[in-house]
Amino acid sequence: xxxxxxxxxxxxxxxxxxxxxxxxxxxxxxxxxxxxxxxxxxxxxxxxxxxxxxxxxxxxxxxxxxxxxxxxxxxxxxxxxxxxxxxxxxxxxxxxxxxxxxxxxxxxxxxxxxxxxxxxxxxxxxxxxxxxxxxxxxxxxxxxxxxxxxxxxxxxxxxxxxxxxxxxxxxxxxxxxxxxxxxxxxxxxxxxxxxxxxxxxxxxxxxxxxxxxxxxxxxxxxxxxxxxxxxxxxxxxxxxxxxxxxxxxxxxxxxxxxxxxxxxxxxxxxxxxxxxxxxxxxxxxxxxxxxxxxxxxxxx
Numbered sequence: 454x455x456x457x458x459x460x461x462x463x464x465x466x467x468x469x470x471x472x473x474x475x476x477x478x479x480x481x482x483x484x485x486x487x488x489x490x491x492x493x494x495x496x497x498x499x500x501x502x503x504x505x506x507x508x509x510x511x512x513x514x515x516x517x518x519x520x521x522x523x524x525x526x527x528x529x530x531x532x533x534x535x536x537x538x539x540x541x542x543x544x545x546x547x548x549x550x551x552x553x554x555x556x557x558x559x560x561x562x563x564x565x566x567x568x569x570x571x572x573x574x575x576x577x578x579x580x581x582x583x584x585x586x587x588x589x590x591x592x593x594x595x596x597x598x599x600x601x602x603x604x605x606x607x608x609x610x611x612x613x614x615x616x617x618x619x620x621x622x623x624x625x626x627x628x629x630x631x632x633x634x635x636x637x638x639x640x641x642x643x644x645x646x647x648x649x650x651x652x653x654x655x656x657x658x659x660x661x662x663x664x665x666x667x668x669x670x671x672x673x674x675x676x677x678x679x680x681x682x683x684x685x686x687x688x689x690x691x692x693x694x695x696x697x698x699x700x701x702x703x704x705x706x707x708x709x710x711x712x713x714x715x716x717x718x719x720x721x722x723x724x725x726x727x728x729x730x731x732x733x734x735x736x737x738x739x740x741x742x743x744x745x746x747x748x749x750x751x752x753x
Contacts, residue, residue: 455699456753457606458482458513462598466587470524473584475502475517475591477599481751482514491519497581498588505592509600511698512753517592523584533568540565603753610748611693617741617748618689621710624741625682627734628717632675675717675731682713700752707749711742 458481465474487506489499502517544557562568576584689706692699714735721731 454604455607455611455693456600456603457610458603458700458751458753459606460599460602462595462600462602464591464594464598466591466594468583468587471583471587472520472522473587473591474520475588475595476519477506477592477595478516478518479510479513479599479603482512485510485512486514487517488515489517489519491517492521495519495521495584498585501585501588502592505589506596509596510753512700515599517595519588521584521588523580537562537568540568607752610752614745614748617745618686621738621741622686624734624738625679625686628675628731628738629679631731631734632679675720678713678717678720682710682717685710685713698753700749703749703752704746707742707746711739714738714742 458479460479461477463474463476465472467473485507487503489502489506491499491502498519502519506515506517540562541557547553685706689703689710692702692706695702718732718735718739721735
């Protein structure tokens with residue numbers, strides 16, 4: 454099954470005096486990259502969310518935003534005395550250096566970020582277990598939504614990818630049709646060019662020149678490239694049922710396909726009317742490959 458790396462999920466769980474909300478946003482990334490934003494007083498629960506997300510996905514950047522509303526009776530505040538002291542020293546230094554007025558008040562201190570925070574150290578074991586349980590449930594529900602959206606997006610991606618693969622198949626048939634007469638056409642073109650530029654050489658060399666022209670034309674044959682291109686198309690189609698790292702493998706095969714098409718273009722660039730048809734089909738194939746590479750970047 455093919456999954457996109459784009460998705461979103463949101464879930465809320467509740468208990469007496471407790472509400473936990475987890476939102477997860479997923480975008481494409483080369484590897485698995487999980488970020489959790491959780492209120493400072495509940496940092497101890499970050500690993501619960503991180504582990505559940507990491508188990509569920511193979512690739513993508515996943516940002517989890519957590520909100521916890523716990524109406525507990527006994528609330529303890531932590532005061533960062535060192536940070537307050539640094540603020541006071543800074544204010545004193547500013548007043549000494551510049552003609553500024555005013556005093557640092559208690560109200561100002563409580564508004565400064567990081568100076569006064571709600572402590573989680575006074576949570577008992579039952580509270581810790583309850584919060585962890587509800588956060589786990591909310592994370593699992595949000596992950597399920599993200600996976601469903603990634604599955605739906607993945608199907609849309611595959612529908613477009615299938616159309617482009619079919620287009621490449623048609624272009625390959627055009628190339629193969631032209632390749633049937635490729636060697637003989639190239640031999641005749643070489644002979645005509647040599648006869649035009651050096652008629653005496655062509656007359657004197659005779660059969661030997663014919664043989665050399667045929668050997669050179671055979672070395673320029675594109676049968677090997679078209680065979681490998683057909684094989685890559687078959688391999689690509691087989692990746693649709695892959696369960697692990699399908700996007701990476703698809704990207705690798707597309708690179709190989711692009712290499713074969715580039716070689717075909719190089720070998721047929723010197724032909725006349727036959728080369729035009731093959732070259733146009735090869736160019737259209739490269740265009741489709743580039744579009745496919747853009748699409749598979751978002752496949753898990």
